[in-house]
Amino acid sequence: MKAADKHSKIIHAATKVFAKKGFFNARISDIAKEAKVADGTIYLYFNNKFDILISVFEEEIGALIEQVSQSLAMETDPRKQLEIFATKHLTMMKKNKNLAEVIQIELRQSTKMIKEYRNNKFSEYIDIISTIIKTGQAQGIYRADIKPGIAKRAFFGALDEISRVWSISLETEYTVEETINQIMGIFLAGMLVTDERTRYTLSLS
Amino acid sequence: MKAADKHSKIIHAATKVFAKKGFFNARISDIAKEAKVADGTIYLYFNNKFDILISVFEEEIGALIEQVSQSLAMETDPRKQLEIFATKHLTMMKKNKNLAEVIQIELRQSTKMIKEYRNNKFSEYIDIISTIIKTGQAQGIYRADIKPGIAKRAFFGALDEISRVWSISLETEYTVEETINQIMGIFLAGMLVTDERTRYTLSLS
Amino acid sequence: MKAADKHSKIIHAATKVFAKKGFFNARISDIAKEAKVADGTIYLYFNNKFDILISVFEEEIGALIEQVSQSLAMETDPRKQLEIFATKHLTMMKKNKNLAEVIQIELRQSTKMIKEYRNNKFSEYIDIISTIIKTGQAQGIYRADIKPGIAKRAFFGALDEISRVWSISLETEYTVEETINQIMGIFLAGMLVTDERTRYTLSLS
Amino acid sequence: MKAADKHSKIIHAATKVFAKKGFFNARISDIAKEAKVADGTIYLYFNNKFDILISVFEEEIGALIEQVSQSLAMETDPRKQLEIFATKHLTMMKKNKNLAEVIQIELRQSTKMIKEYRNNKFSEYIDIISTIIKTGQAQGIYRADIKPGIAKRAFFGALDEISRVWSISLETEYTVEETINQIMGIFLAGMLVTDERTRYTLSLS
DNA sequence: AATGAATGAGCATTCATTCAT
DNA sequence: TATGAATGAATGCTCATTCAT
Numbered sequence: 129m130k131a132a133d134k135h136s137k138i139i140h141a142a143t144k145v146f147a148k149k150g151f152f153n154a155r156i157s158d159i160a161k162e163a164k165v166a167d168g169t170i171y172l173y174f175n176n177k178f179d180i181l182i183s184v185f186e187e188e189i190g191a192l193i194e195q196v197s198q199s200l201a202m203e204t205d206p207r208k209q210l211e212i213f214a215t216k217h218l219t220m221m222k223k224n225k226n227l228a229e230v231i232q233i234e235l236r237q238s239t240k241m242i243k244e245y246r247n248n249k250f251s252e253y254i255d256i257i258s259t260i261i262k263t264g265q266a267q268g269i270y271r272a273d274i275k276p277g278i279a280k281r282a283f284f285g286a287l288d289e290i291s292r293v294w295s296i297s298l299e300t301e302y303t304v305e306e307t308i309n310q311i312m313g314i315f316l317a318g319m320l321v322t323d324e325r326t327r328y329t330l331s332l333s
Numbered sequence: 334m335k336a337a338d339k340h341s342k343i344i345h346a347a348t349k350v351f352a353k354k355g356f357f358n359a360r361i362s363d364i365a366k367e368a369k370v371a372d373g374t375i376y377l378y379f380n381n382k383f384d385i386l387i388s389v390f391e392e393e394i395g396a397l398i399e400q401v402s403q404s405l406a407m408e409t410d411p412r413k414q415l416e417i418f419a420t421k422h423l424t425m426m427k428k429n430k431n432l433a434e435v436i437q438i439e440l441r442q443s444t445k446m447i448k449e450y451r452n453n454k455f456s457e458y459i460d461i462i463s464t465i466i467k468t469g470q471a472q473g474i475y476r477a478d479i480k481p482g483i484a485k486r487a488f489f490g491a492l493d494e495i496s497r498v499w500s501i502s503l504e505t506e507y508t509v510e511e512t513i514n515q516i517m518g519i520f521l522a523g524m525l526v527t528d529e530r531t532r533y534t535l536s537l538s
Numbered sequence: 539m540k541a542a543d544k545h546s547k548i549i550h551a552a553t554k555v556f557a558k559k560g561f562f563n564a565r566i567s568d569i570a571k572e573a574k575v576a577d578g579t580i581y582l583y584f585n586n587k588f589d590i591l592i593s594v595f596e597e598e599i600g601a602l603i604e605q606v607s608q609s610l611a612m613e614t615d616p617r618k619q620l621e622i623f624a625t626k627h628l629t630m631m632k633k634n635k636n637l638a639e640v641i642q643i644e645l646r647q648s649t650k651m652i653k654e655y656r657n658n659k660f661s662e663y664i665d666i667i668s669t670i671i672k673t674g675q676a677q678g679i680y681r682a683d684i685k686p687g688i689a690k691r692a693f694f695g696a697l698d699e700i701s702r703v704w705s706i707s708l709e710t711e712y713t714v715e716e717t718i719n720q721i722m723g724i725f726l727a728g729m730l731v732t733d734e735r736t737r738y739t740l741s742l743s
Numbered sequence: 744m745k746a747a748d749k750h751s752k753i754i755h756a757a758t759k760v761f762a763k764k765g766f767f768n769a770r771i772s773d774i775a776k777e778a779k780v781a782d783g784t785i786y787l788y789f790n791n792k793f794d795i796l797i798s799v800f801e802e803e804i805g806a807l808i809e810q811v812s813q814s815l816a817m818e819t820d821p822r823k824q825l826e827i828f829a830t831k832h833l834t835m836m837k838k839n840k841n842l843a844e845v846i847q848i849e850l851r852q853s854t855k856m857i858k859e860y861r862n863n864k865f866s867e868y869i870d871i872i873s874t875i876i877k878t879g880q881a882q883g884i885y886r887a888d889i890k891p892g893i894a895k896r897a898f899f900g901a902l903d904e905i906s907r908v909w910s911i912s913l914e915t916e917y918t919v920e921e922t923i924n925q926i927m928g929i930f931l932a933g934m935l936v937t938d939e940r941t942r943y944t945l946s947l948s
Numbered sequence: 949a950a951t952g953a954a955t956g957a958g959c960a961t962t963c964a965t966t967c968a969t
Numbered sequence: 970t971a972t973g974a975a976t977g978a979a980t981g982c983t984c985a986t987t988c989a990t
Contacts, residue, residue: 166973172971286488289494579950581985587985695904699897784975786960
């Protein structure tokens with residue numbers, strides 16, 4: 129097995145363990161066991177426990193960006209792009225509960241634990257939203273008075289809070305489709321310029 | 334000093350310490366020191382470390398509900414009520430950074446740590462939003478196709494993500510007013526029925 | 539309530555608690571609760587936890603000596619006296635399980651815990667046996683080659699080990715009468731001079 | 744060093760420390776220091792402090808049984824066998840004061856601390872005595888009316904009480920030989936059938 | 949005398965990390 | 970590279986004792 133493979137195997141094992149137990153309750157030996165390597169082996173690939181967490185963020189979110197970007201590349205309409213982002217995000221959070229837990233819970237802690245860690249990948253992910261909005265504003269589709277820096281957080285926060293509830297409650301009250309409908313119904317109506325709003329609403333019905 | 338006072342003193346000290354260090358990195362002795370009591374004294378008022386965290390949630394969020402409820406009682410327009418909720422929430426999160434941290438970070442972990450803990454107070458808090466929406470729908474102000482159960486999470490998630498960034502970054506990019514303007518601009522435009530939307534937008538300009 | 543009464547009340551409570559939980563697992567608050575006084579009150583009558591244990595020995599064993607002495611005073615035959623001692627001891631150990639536990643277990647530890655504690659009362663109790671033997675030897679009833687200092691321990695040890703098993707096992711295999719019969723059968727036959735042995739054996743049958 | 748060696752090293756260290764300080768006053772760090780291992784290492788071999796105590800009983804008493812059994816195997820006369828048991832026991836208790844303390848004091852507590860612990864090894868040890876007696880009875884040497892279940896406790900209790908005093912008092916009043924003489928003088932005279940008693944007494948003189 | 953809230957020293961146990969093999 | 974036994978620092982919690990009331 130190549131080194132890269134073992135590195136990756138540990139990352140996936142860690143994602144699973146962190147998701148299940150949380151960073152602090154996760155034991156290095158849990159991760160080692162899950163990855164089927166010896167405890168000491170982990171330290172050949174990572175500096176310490178926290179380093180594993182950071183790597184989990186970087187790699188898992190990197191893959192997320194990859195996937196979302198690919199889907200977006202096939203669409204040019206900023207309205208559709210926003211919907212694609214939301215759909216992709218919620219779908220993946222629903223499918224990969226471990227990743228969801230890690231993003232929703234562990235990522236938040238990490239900021240406090242080491243101030244120097246800037247979550248670049250995570251920022252990059254959220255900036256996909258602001259990029260879409262800016263593009264839409266340039267095309268006269270999204271209202272010019274919307275500040276993308278605030279709107280991106282509002283939009284992501286809405287998705288995040290919804291998927292958070294999915295993670296903790298066993299039963300899912302609403303389907304992804306229903307939820308997307310609601311979210312887009314609110315945000316598009318809220319962010320489109322009046323003309324576009326009318327047209328978009330019509331096209332939806 | 335009465336027992337209730339000491340209980341309260343410990344709660345506030347714990348909020349501060351949990352906010353600063355996080356639950357797992359917080360030491361009982363840190364809390365004791367902050368509260369100016371002996372380590373052992375804490376165990377006269379709480380069963381264990383986790384019990385302190387739960388109590389922090391219950392009491393601090395209880396106070397939050399109290400305050401928000403009072404402000405809302407003075408207003409009957411569901412549009413204004415939503416704005417008041419947002420303003421109150423963001424203002425308090427900005428003012429009380431410790432509480433903000435605890436709500437944004439520690440509250441999330443707690444769900445995983447003890448499954449039986451239901452965060453009733455927190456649910457109660459978020460349900461203020463859905464109650465406002467339902468009232469507005471009954472009055473024909475908010476769109477009938479909005480599902481309050483989803484919209485409450487979208488609205489709270491938006492506020493939460495924004496205030497979360499405030500907590501971690503020292504400088505604040507936007508003022509509360511600007512932010513409220515943006516959030517309300519999006520959500521009201523997104524949730525009001527067409528007639529109301531026109532009238533509300535006009536009144537804003 | 540007079541001071542002496544409260545002192546006594548605490549002693550009895552402590553005997554009960556020590557017997558049930560053992561010295562180290564017993565809490566001062568357990569004793570206080572059992573004695574229906576406040577924790578602090580105990581320190582008005584005793585210097586510390588260990589002092590309570592010592593007092594329990596002194597007083598409870600003192601009462602034991604009192605009772606045994608009274609019974610012995612009514613009998614002059616050293617053979618009968620030894621039987622009376624055994625019967626009294628086993629009967630009381632069986633009746634008062636708390637006292638039995640304390641003597642069998644806690645008394646042994648105490649020697650190690652404070653070297654200066656000499657267990658005078660306990661020595662006094664066991665010396666009742668050697669006194670009986672010496673008297674019997676003087677009368678030509680017990681063998682002259684028996685060393686009372688060794689025999690007293692052998693006799694007490696035998697009784698103690700038997701009653702120890704009674705304490706720990708719920709069911710009692712043998713009655714006090716059967717046991718006394720066996721013990722006296724062995725020890726009298728073992729210690730009496732040949733003539734006396736024959737006569738005693740005959741009187742038993 | 745092999746795992747078994749380290750296990751054994753900890754057992755011996757624990758025996759020493761328990762003997763010196765008693766179970767409750769013994770610190771894990773004391774045992775670790777005595778065994779020249781780190782505190783944490785102990786937990787690689789034992790589940791908890793109490794588990795160490797149980798293991799000490801099992802292993803040390805197991806070794807005791809081994810030794811006594813070997814000595815007994817070379818002798819067929821039940822009278823001599825009883826003497827060998829007494830001699831071996833007292834000799835070893837005198838030589839290994841730590842083991843003596845642990846058997847006399849800690850073993851007694853343990854029964855109370857965990858009810859489920861049955862001290863099987865200890866029972867096995869004491870049953871050596873009853874086996875000897877039964878064999879002797881079958882050969883018509885020991886009195887048939889002696890109940891081995893009581894006599895074994897009387898005999899062991901006598902030895903135990905005597906060796907207990909040796910442990911706590913620095914000076915030894917009597918030698919092992921003198922003591923054995925006394926004990927056997929009493930118990931053999933007490934338990935042999937009349938004919939055998941006469942013959943044995945004669946052979947002793 | 950009596951109370952019981954407050955104290956803080958003390959310890960069993962855990963687990964991230966190291967390093968000899 | 971890989972292992973996993975060994976390490977030892979770190980901490981939540983207990984409880985004998987004190988002392989203000």
